[in-house]
Structures are given as structure tokens and as C-alpha cells.
Amino acid sequence: MSCNKSTTIGSELQPQNLGVVFTDTATILTSTIFVDTISTTNRELLLAGEYTDPVLGRVKASAFFNVQPFNTSFSFGSNPQFISAVFALPINFAYGDTTQLQTLSVHKLVEPINPQRVYRNKDVLAYEPTPIATATFKGSDAVFGRVEIPLTDTFRDQIVALANSTAVSGLTQAQLDAFVKGFALVSHGGEALWGFRVTGQVPAAIEIRFRNELGSEQIYRIVARNAVSAETDVSGERYNTQRFNHVEVDRTATPLQNLTQDYQTIPSAQTQEQTFIQESLGIFTKIEFPYLSEFVKNQTIAINRADLVVFPVAGTRTPFFKTPRRVDLRILGDDKRIRKYFFRFNDPLLNNTTIQDTLDVRVQTEGNNPFGFNAPLSVALSNISNSYNLEITSYIQYCLNNLNPRYQGVNKFPNNGLVLGSDLSNTAIYRLVLGSNKHPQQAMKLRIFYTIVR
16 A cells, blocks of 8 residues: 555544544556447437547447337328428537538438347448438537438428328338338538437427418427337346447547557556546546555554545546546456346346346445445536545445455455446546546545544
8 A cells, every 4th residue: 555644533532442544645556448349229319420539539420210100190181381301300419519510411221220139339230321311510500409400302202101191090110110220320520429319308300390281380200219118127228229329439649549459458657647538439447456455454444434536637628528427436357347237137018028138337326235236326527626526435445344354244345446437328428538646736536534443
């Protein structure tokens, strides 16, 4: 343990056989770690666009998704007067420089999305080369908080014919699936990446506005399809797959250009005492506490409180490149990979198909079962300290228990280290640059209050 200076807190109030000690100089080893594939199945946003990150390279995303009927029984009549026909994409966020022109196009899928498969960030599906909708725009062109991509007249007319042919019986999901296998939302240049909503009251949708024979304005919609099991799946991986995002990066000439192999690491000493996080591209920060055993070498201690404090490096946050909304901690196993919960169940929504997959083991919020999985620690950036402050009291105590030869209980964690990542919702594309334990200004700290039992 590197403990340059410890301070006894309140020693005059303690019995002689106890001492409360504070330290924030415990050695922390940090590195950037690459996890090759990340699940992007049924995320609440469609990601599309591209930009050049000055730190991490050229990032590009495209989305693959299914649709479902919104107006099931609907007729356009014999002579609709079209006002507009668009793919309407409600904006949740934009990342990068939205003042630059960029182009998005929508294509029909050639192969369908497999509802029983978990798709990853590297996965793609074949789509028709000719788009059914294309738009070139700037962020300032967005109207009512959404991007509108005009449909071709040919595709608009095909939708009108489909609606009219099912006006009496009602358009079914099977009929819509036979009409189109799904869509790909693809980027062609630009300097921003967009997150578009597919859940809520106003999801992404095909939207046709027209006036009927009586001159009344009407709207016909086909909306992005929901994953109906998303809120009931115990894993959080969300089955009944209806959409996924493909995310790729070119890291040429960046500090991470040699990071190509699964679970490969680059020590922070080789990246100017900085580490990186960009969840959707498999970039995380690995954190190790190599000398924890020194705490219990000749004594038994009880952890009163332990906080891991991490700081974004000054100057790496800009209006274009925001930090993640929240961060969390995954626990590494003996094989130096993120530990997994393995589970298996029969999904009634998929005709009792047997589903099996994994869930990352995360550090839990204090006050909950440290071995559980339903209360993961998730911390936002503090506006006061400009840091992410993660309380890991139980985790450190359990690691010390495992290292202490005198401890005979079962509350133990192996001291294999942690992986710091960002949340998996809206901001998984956001990147974070952190200071290592040796960074000259924004140094990572493990702050511990502990009691010595003599």
C-alpha cells in the first residue's frame, strides 16, 4: 500500500484499542480496456450519424429497426392531396457539431431482424442500396425537435396502397412484415451523431399528412416497433428483439489506435496519465488496487467508508463532446474479464422459447445486497466537485476480508479490480476522459476511513 500520509481522526474520542484512520493515497493502477462486443439490442434510441472525436477518432453509427401499425383501419380515399410524407425522427440528443451539413437515408432491409437474437455493436444487416427516404440537413433545420426525412413518391404510394387494401379488415403486423422486413437508418458524412426516440408517446414513425375528399387534414402513421418484453425481462438485455444499433470507429492516429483485441489494455502511463470511456464502442477504464493486502497484513480493520473519486480531465468536456450522464462499476473475475450472471428462462412472449444470456456483475448501491444485481451503483457527475464520487465501502471491505487470513466468514470478493463504464441508455455514445491516480491535476483517489481493531 502506498500511504504517504495517514491522519488519525477523532483519536481523543476513541477507546485505546481502536483508531479511526483516513487515507487517500492508496495506490491505484489504471488503464484503458477494450471489450470487443457490446449489446445494443432494443435500446431506447436509434443512433445515426458520424463525427470526428479529437481524442478517440472517427465514429459512425447506423440503426436497424422494425415497425408496427399505428392506424390499423385507415383509408386514404380515392384522391388524397398530400401535404407531406416523411420519416419523422424525434430528437433525444445530438453529439458533435450540428452546425455542419449531414445526410441520413432510410433503406428497406433485405433480411429481417431475428427476435430471438441479441445484437451487438458490430452487427449489421443487409439492406437495399436504393433509399426510400433521404435528407441533408443541419441541426438548425430540425422542426419541432425532430428530423424529417422525405419519402420517395414511389414508397409513399406503396404505403397508401397497403393502407387502402386493408382499410376494412385492418392492417395486421403480419401483413406489414410481409410488406417490409424492417429499415436501416444510415449516415453519409457530417460531424454529428443523433439519438432518436423510439419509445414514448411520439416515437419515430412514417408519417403521411394529406387532405381527403372533404378537405379535412389527416395523418397516417406507421411507428417504430416496441419490444414488448422490455420492461419484464429480468436480464435488462431486453429480448423480443426489434431494433439494434451498429457503431464503428476508426482510431487511426489516436492514443488508442493499437487497442484492437478483446480485453486488451493500455496503461495510463502510455496515454499521458489519462484513461477513457466510450461504452457503445467497448472502451472502459480498468481500475486495480494492487496493495490492499497491506491494510490487513498485521492487523484487522473495518471500513467505515470508502469512496472512489474520479475526475474528468480539464478541457475534454465541450458543448460538442459531453460527458456521460452516469457511470457505474463492473467487477472483474479471476480471468480478468467482467464477471457475468448466467440465467435461463422460458419467455411466454416468444411461445415459451428458452432464452439464456448474461448480465454484467456490477458493484451494488450501499445498503443493498453486495452480491445482488437489482440495485447497481450508478453515479452522476457532481456539479460541486466536478467529479464522479462512487461509494464502494462494502466492495473494499469484502476484498479485504478475502485478503485477510484471519477472516473466516463468507463475505468476500477477490481483489481482481473493477471496470468503470457509462450507463447504457441515452448517453452510451458519450465519451469520458479521466485522470489516472498520477494525473497532475485531476488525479483519481480512493478515500478510505477505517477502524483498526487491535
